[in-house]
Amino acid sequence: MKERVLELLKKGYPDFVSGESICQSLGVSRTAVWKHIQALRAAGYDIEAVPHAGYRLVNIPDRLYPAEITRGLQTAFLGRNVYHYDQVESTNRTARELAARGVPDGTLVVAEEQTGGRGRMGRGWFSPHGRGIWCSVILYPAVNPMDAPPLTMLAAVAVARALRRAAGVEAGIKWPNDLLVGEKKICGILTELSAEMERVNYLIIGMGINVNIDRHEFPLELREIATSVQIERGRRVSRVHLLQNLLAELEYWYRLWEKEGFAPVLACWKELNVTLHRPVRVFTWKESWEGWAEDVDADGSLVLRLPGGEYKRVVSGEVSLRAR
Template sequence: MSSTRHRLIQLLVDTAEKDAYISGQQLSDQLGISRTAVWKHMKDLEHDGFGVKAVPNKGYRIEQFPNTLSVNAIQWGLTTKWLGQSIIHKQTTTSTQFTAHEAAQSDAKHGTVVVANEQTAGRGRLNRKWQSTKDKGIWMSIILRPKILPHLAPQLTLLTACAIAKVLRTDTSVDAQIKWPNDILINGKKVVGILTEMQAEQDQIQYVIVGIGINVNHTDEDLNDPLTERATSLYQETGLTWSLVQIIHRILDVFEDMYEIYLKQGFKPIKILWEQHAYRMNQLIRVTTHHHSEDVQFCGIADDGALLIEQAGDVRKIYSAEIDWDEKQDVAAAHEYGPPTVNEASD
């Protein structure tokens, strides 16, 4: 988004909050553009679904907000300082991850967000298919350029899960739980997948891309594929239709706050929050390593993101194993978790 459009939207936000109007001349003066250019910007907003009211001798005000995604719709009312200040929007793309990689390699700045109405080749860990129904969910990738060592990058997956779980719990009142390392479940069914990929040198990260897929307004018909029998949506769980834009706003707000806490205080506060929302925390799970199975207690995560298990008072980390969370869940391979790279990721 251009700086002029960004400033225009901010002026209109401020005006709407005051329940007032702002004249075309005031917008022209403050933005340093012509009255004709102001009019064209307002028409662009109308095209994106904004209800723009123009009153002679008073000016403009926004009275209706769009229900569909666009750069303007997402930028409207976004209160973050750096996250999402640059937005790339696609009506349709193969994958927001692919688009984000292209942007990152073309020097897209830290905090750039890629959003699509539809993905035709959405993917998760190990290139598993992610069903991305048009206009029903949030398909989004965040470009980060963190000044942390590459081996700490998996912590960003866990941080993202915490941010989303917090938003779902506080804003939709669902009991969102994080299934190690990166799925979010409601009533044992997957509603969110997180895909983290990284481009790095030995001791320096060039960029990290955090991909987020959320089933929001999917109906039973949208999720009737056998591949999605363990999936759910916010609509299915609450019976309510949710604004994609408002959920994106909240996720970006909470993610930015948590990210800054992480940079200042390290991983400890994130670890505490993650464990508070962890699926089957302090319960028995079955772990299989080298053809040997044992029932152990899941007791948390280590600072490097590894699974912590306890048996007979002995706590140890798990990096490589098959985990049977319960009789209803698919077996998950713990060895799929590790430092994210361009070709190895977590969904």
């Protein structure tokens, strides 16, 4: 009901909407309308109330509220069901708990702040309040776990395209799924899965996008290696708008992957990548190699040409780009 009051105020924006018309539209009392207005104010909506004129929406808070995300969202299933939190340890962790309870396909978990945000290789992820898109998407792809790794590269394609189209940031992809502007990271993706050997139970794609973070707000150790949309564009942008674009991109590429497999995703990944045809160092948990990033194969593995001339196929790991 609170959301329906908000809808009416948004329709009336920037004019006043009379209390009487809200009462009639929703079939509730003036006292009830007043209670919902108070609840909306508590959630951060700036609403002016003038006797005989009614209510007027003055300002929408910079929050990733479900009502804001789903209004005008161009997707069929992705992000249609949203769990929003002010603070969580990590959205992936919350998503795991929700997935185990069987929430709908495409459910989005989003938080204003993560107290224990995590990146790949067990690293932390700086996730200050209201400054980024810290979110996880829950999917139930009907595949066996060996076919799941391409989905993490698919997510990178979706984020890169959303950053380009909705925020004007020319992000490139470092294999397999880090998003860079220049040499600095703007987004990290952590994909997790629960599976039997024959099929995936659920897949969680966690994404952390640095949006409205100023350079001096990054911890010292991140200042030279991290960036944000705000830093790149010189102004704050709407997180809701960027997230809506991201969800639309994700759904588009996911549906395409379901129909046509990894090939079209990989083709787009290659167009957006900044890893290939240059010298790199690749680290895995056990080893590291220096070589020339020759190609990414049909499974998403990085094909490295070693100094001796032989080729090395790397299934997973961390790439450090080297001077050409």
